[in-house]
Amino acid sequence: MTPPPLADRLRDPRGPLFFPVTAYGPDGSVDLDVHRTHVRRGVAAGAAAVFAACGTGEFHALLPEEFQAVVAATVEAAGGRVPVVAGAGYGTALAVRYARLAEEAGADGLLAMPPYLVRAGQEGLLRHYREIAAATALPVIVYQRDNAVLTPRTAVALARTDGVIGLKDGLGDLDLMQRVVSAVRTEAPGDFLYFNGLPTAEQTQLAYRALGITLYSSAVFCFAPEIALAFHRALETGDQDIVRRLLDGFYRPFVELRAEGSGYAVSLVKAGVRLRGLDVGEVRPPLHEPAEDHVEQLARIVERGYALLEGGA
Numbered sequence: 001m002t003p004p005p006l007a008d009r010l011r012d013p014r015g016p017l018f019f020p021v022t023a024y025g026p027d028g029s030v031d032l033d034v035h036r037t038h039v040r041r042g043v044a045a046g047a048a049a050v051f052a053a054c055g056t057g058e059f060h061a062l063l064p065e066e067f068q069a070v071v072a073a074t075v076e077a078a079g080g081r082v083p084v085v086a087g088a089g090y091g092t093a094l095a096v097r098y099a100r101l102a103e104e105a106g107a108d109g110l111l112a113m114p115p116y117l118v119r120a121g122q123e124g125l126l127r128h129y130r131e132i133a134a135a136t137a138l139p140v141i142v143y144q145r146d147n148a149v150l151t152p153r154t155a156v157a158l159a160r161t162d163g164v165i166g167l168k169d170g171l172g173d174l175d176l177m178q179r180v181v182s183a184v185r186t187e188a189p190g191d192f193l194y195f196n197g198l199p200t201a202e203q204t205q206l207a208y209r210a211l212g213i214t215l216y217s218s219a220v221f222c223f224a225p226e227i228a229l230a231f232h233r234a235l236e237t238g239d240q241d242i243v244r245r246l247l248d249g250f251y252r253p254f255v256e257l258r259a260e261g262s263g264y265a266v267s268l269v270k271a272g273v274r275l276r277g278l279d280v281g282e283v284r285p286p287l288h289e290p291a292e293d294h295v296e297q298l299a300r301i302v303e304r305g306y307a308l309l310e311g312g313a
Contacts, residue, residue: 005139006083006085006108006109006139006165007139007165007166007191007193009049009082009083009108010048010049010083010166010193010215011191011193013048013049013215014046014048015045015046015047015048015229015232016046016047016048016216016217016218016221016225016228016229016232017047017048017049017051017195017215017216017217017218017221018039018042018043018047018048018049018050018051018218018221018222019050019051019054019055019056019057019217019218019219019221019222020035020038020039020042020050020051020052020056020057020074020222021038021056021057021058021222021266021269021270021273021280022035022053022057022058022061022062022070022280023035023038023278023279023280023281024280024281024282024284025281026281028281028282028284030062030066030069030070031280031281032069032070032073034278034279034280034281035070035073035074035077035280036073036074036076036077037077037278038222038273038278038280039052039073039074039077039078040077041225041278042221042222042225043077043078043079043081043082045221045225045226045229046225046229047082047221047225048082049082049083049084049085050074050078050082050083050084050085051084051085051086051087051111051217052070052071052074052084052085052086052087052107053067053070053071053074053086053087054085054086054087054111054113055087055113055265055266056219056222056265056266056269057070057087058266058283058284058287059087059089059113060089061283061284061285061287064097064098064101067086067087067098067101067102068101068102068104068105069105071084071086071101071102071105071106071107072105072106074086075105075106075107083108083109084106084107084108084109085107085108085109085110085111085141086098086102086105086107086109086110086111087102087110087111087113088102088110088111088112088113088132089112089113089114089115089116090113090115090116091115091116091118092115092127092128092131092132094116095112095113095115095128095131095132096131096132096135099132099135099136099138099140100135100136102136102138103136103137103138107138108138108139109138109139109140109141109165110132110136110138110139110140110141111140111141111143111168112129112132112140112141112142112143113143114143114144114145114146114147114148115128115147115148117147118147119147120147120148122150122151122153122154125148125150125154126154126157126158129142129158129161129164130158130161130164133161133162133163133164134162134163137163138163139163139164139165140163140164140165141164141165141166141167141168141193141195142158142164142166142167142168143168143170143197144167144168144169144170144171144197145169145170145171145197146170146171149171149173149176150167150180152176152179152180152182152183152184153183155167155180155183155184156183156184156187156188159184159188159190159192160188165192165193166192166193166194166195167180167192167193167194167195168194168195168196168197168217169194169195169196169197169198169208169213170197170198170199172198172204174207174208174211177194177208177211177213178211181194181211181212181213193215194211194212194213194215195213195215195216195217196208196213196215196216196217197216197217199219199255199258199265200219200220200251200254200255200258200265201216201217201218202216202218202220202228202231202246202247202251203247203251203252203255205235206235206243209235214235218232219265219269220251220254220269220272222269222270222272222273223269223272223273223275223276223302224272224276224302224305224306226306226309227246227250227302227305227306227308227309230242230246230309231243231246231251234246245308246305246308249304249305249308250301250302250304250305250308253301253304254298254301254305257294257297257298257301260291260294261288261290261291261294263283263286263287263288264290264294266283266287267282267283267287267288267289267290268290268294268298270282270283271289271290271294271295271298272298272302275295275298275299275302276302
């Protein structure tokens with residue numbers, strides 16, 4: 001039986017959207033066996049989808065052949081139980097190449113990362129994403145952040161583009177997102193998807209839900225899936241007690257620790273995975289490992305988070 005389209009599979013997720021780290025061995029090479037274990041554990045824990053080789057997965061640090069191998073290993077580990085979305089980025093030509101590599105590897109969709117270095121105008125951004133969407137049969141989610149910020153008019157044009165199914169926001173400008181949602185709703189009505197893609201998106205998800213944006217990425221799911229899943233369920237059921245307890249006792253301290261170092265949105269997550277017993281290796285340069293005392297703080301924050309799930313103070 002052919003699975004339903006990606007948009008239908010993502011629209012009402014039963015759990016968090018899982019953005020796994022990419023595992024490296026002691027010599028720094030990609031460790032596909034450990035990566036498969038990481039993905040299998042996440043799917044078994046209740047992930048609704050796996051976004052492979054994206055920001056948390058150090059897309060920027062992977063060679064094309066490594067990227068394809070990681071995506072293929074993710075598809076194998078997911079085993080069709082949940083969809084796999086792969087990153088694609090850099091300039092248009094390279095982004096198209098990565099898109100085709102992801103399609104060959106069996107991915108179900110693409111997350112179009114911001115283009116490399118340049119700060120393009122709206123016309124150039126629109127052409128960039130349209131060329132990615134036209135390059136394969138895979139549906140595309142556009143990732144807005146940094147140097148790729150869309151006006152409502154451009155968002156409407158993307159919503160009308162064949163193959164583009166959604167927008168992931170990593171900027172955090174709620175005024176802009178409200179105008180984007182409103183413009184698409186009135187000028188290109190349909191089932192366009194929106195995602196909260198800010199680092200540790202749980203911290204801001206209450207605000208995004210007020211805009212009608214219920215989908216979000218979860219890096220915490222990499223190393224504390226039970227906490228991420230409990231938070232997701234509490235949001236869906238309206239259990240404000242659990243939401244507030246986890247925000248105050250776990251997510252806010254984690255976000256404050258994450259702010260202590262550049263690149264900690266990735267390296268601190270990877271440290272968390274190692275703390276939970278799976279050696280996924282260190283991050284690749286130019287990212288760097290967290291300070292030892294920060295890893296110790298992370299261990300205490302995670303311990304506190306699990307205690308909160310058990311009703312601890």
